[in-house]
Amino acid sequence: VTNVFIHALNGVLLYFVMRKFQGSMFVAVLTTLLFVVHPVQSESVAWVSQRKNVLSMFFLLAAFWAHMRSAEDDSPFWMLPFAWGLFFVSIFSKQTAVGMPILFIMYDFMFARKSFLDSIVRNIPYGIFALAGTISIIFAHDEGGGIKTHLGDGLIENVQLNAWIYW
Numbered sequence: 001v002t003n004v005f006i007h008a009l010n011g012v013l014l015y016f017v018m019r020k021f022q023g024s025m026f027v028a029v030l031t032t033l034l035f036v037v038h039p040v041q042s043e044s045v046a047w048v049s050q051r052k053n054v055l056s057m058f059f060l061l062a063a064f065w066a067h068m069r070s071a072e073d074d075s076p077f078w079m080l081p082f083a084w085g086l087f088f089v090s091i092f093s094k095q096t097a098v099g100m101p102i103l104f105i106m107y108d109f110m111f112a113r114k115s116f117l118d119s120i121v122r123n124i125p126y127g128i129f130a131l132a133g134t135i136s137i138i139f140a141h142d143e144g145g146g147i148k149t150h151l152g153d154g155l156i157e158n159v160q161l162n163a164w165i166y167w
Helices: 002-022 025-037 039-046 048-073 079-093 095-110 116-122 124-144 155-166
Strands: none
Touching (some): 002 039, 025 039, 048 095, 079 124
16 A cells, blocks of 8 residues: 555656656646556555665655756755755665666756756766765675675676676
8 A cells, every 4th residue: 555655656746747847738647647557567566575666766756856946946945955865865765766867967958958067067966876875785785695796706707797798
């Protein structure tokens, strides 16, 4: 029930993000409905162990909405307590959030019409939070046994394995 409630909140947040992003109510409603009812969401909503997915999405959508508001108003009010704080919490809900600073930079440059340099400078705190989250995740997985060594644990062997996986 908690996951369903959080998923419903994600739908509401997605509607507001898409409405601000596109400006069209039809596109926002259609996108939100597709997100809410799509079967790819079923495990995240149905399984208690997947609460990290719906929580991370909630914090990411809220952070992105606050980021868009700060770009629109050009004020730090929405950045510091809301966008940065929500993004920080989203990283520790699920580690996949560490890639979001790229989306924030793209939004600032392409939609908020800021210069590329301003877009990067404005998003440095997100990058710092993502780096801190990445480092903490690596240490947590290393301590908990989540990082496994392959092929003798040498640099050459690990590069070979990663190249084979990417190929």
